[in-house]
Amino acid sequence: MAESDGGQSVSGYIKHHLTNASVGDGFWTFHVDTLAWSIVLGFVFILSFRAVAKKATIGVPGKWQACVELIVEFVDNTVKSTYHGKSALIAPLALTIFVWVLLMNFMDLIPVDFLPSFAQFIGGQLGYDPHHVYMKVVPTTDVNMTFALSIGVFILMIFYSIKIKGVGGFLKELYAHPFNTPWLYWFNFILEVVALLAKPLSLSLRLFGNLYAGELIFILIAGTIGLWQLPLHFLWAAFHLLIIPLQAFIFMMLTIVYLSMASEEH
Template sequence: MASGTVTSSEYISHHLTNLTFGLHPENGWGFAHGANAAETAQQAAEMGFWAINVDSMLWSVGLGLLFVWFFRKVAKSVTSGVPGGAQNFVESIIEFIDDSVKGIFHHKNPVIAPLALTIFVWIFLMNLMDLVPIDWVPYIAGQMGIGYFKIVPTTDVNITGGMAFSVFGLIVYYSIKQKGISGFLKELSFQPLPKVFAPFNLFLEIVGLLAKPVSLALRLFGNMYAGEMIFILIALLPFWAQWVLSVPWAIFHILVITLQAFIFMVLTIVYLAMAHDDH
């Protein structure tokens, strides 16, 4: 795909373009489909708020369902005797998450540990798609008449942003639940400076509060997008060079995708612990 009929820039643009469905001002409801990736992206942008990246949604929801199905299957077949490989694997993940939560979150809330487990495994699975050779699935999709098809949901800022702002909603919810609206507003207004500087404190705290979901979303998106870009650039090299570079980068990227899932999970626990703390 990287040689012959398309240029390097066209190849890169193609692999970074989502399959987008939405309401176009001129063409009505449908998929964005321009003569090239640039025109397709322009059509998607013109769709505005009602545009949806179908490929990102399919893969993220599908991987989430895979996570739920696998863990439920293992939970239903759990045994007190000698555990099998699947049970050992799931129990080790749960124990790791449980230890992480206990070390950070020192309050009673039955939601936090399951939330942390869901975040870690779900993001890891979405990140793991970055290790699938970048031409395989787009080629199959192309044979089915689908021009664009990205398979790494976390390289879509809409996915990472959606998860981050969901965490932000929980931060605000538990802050108000634990401290009340007045307590939450006092926390925003009366620190870190004395009460006389309440407007300045409020400005600083609101900026800090809003920075939490933004940093969560952009950190995950930026790291995964950069990783995907490197795989795309490697794919433009001669065949022998691809193997020399892609295998070491893929091995290193296993650490990256795991670390990014862990960071998102840990920061979520930290932010929710802060929401429960009463200053």
């Protein structure tokens, strides 16, 4: 259990585990742990799927190849049934989002003290105060990460809207819908801009809120009962096995839906 300056306490323990390892100041503060873990997990996804693609056989597949094929087929069927435009980017994008978010969410199942304690040990060996060595290992519990993902989706929404409808069509969609009368153009514009900005906001906060709440419960379990945390940890982890893939699926599904709406010509 992490110690606060005044000794061991549950509040100090929780605060320590919810603090990111960061560098910089103000707006230019970088959460090193979020960046590092998200990049590492991104490479795990790319390299593992690439290895399967290079060694894929048409005969009886191995277990990992069968798993990858199942995921790819699931995402492909979801895109075909949801996205009604024509773009070769949507299916790879959906696959990347689903697997990457899934891997980041799965970091939530690692016992909360394991990797932070290891980081504190390494920091102590390097001459740092272990009490001031921080590490959050679940990137999706950092709102900056979920907002970065949703902003990427938002940029693609704008891109496809302009690509399919043109600049004029995109602007007309903002001011002439739902009431196509000049007297209410200003009202339409306010409604549509709010609805447009609400999409990436809700997309990011939904993922962040669910994973942050799950991680907080893991920390509370560990902070209140210490080494006896494992039985309760495994019980909550078993329930969390439903939340982790569900949140990855919802993020992927909403991304496809938003891009499909942006690609509709009317």
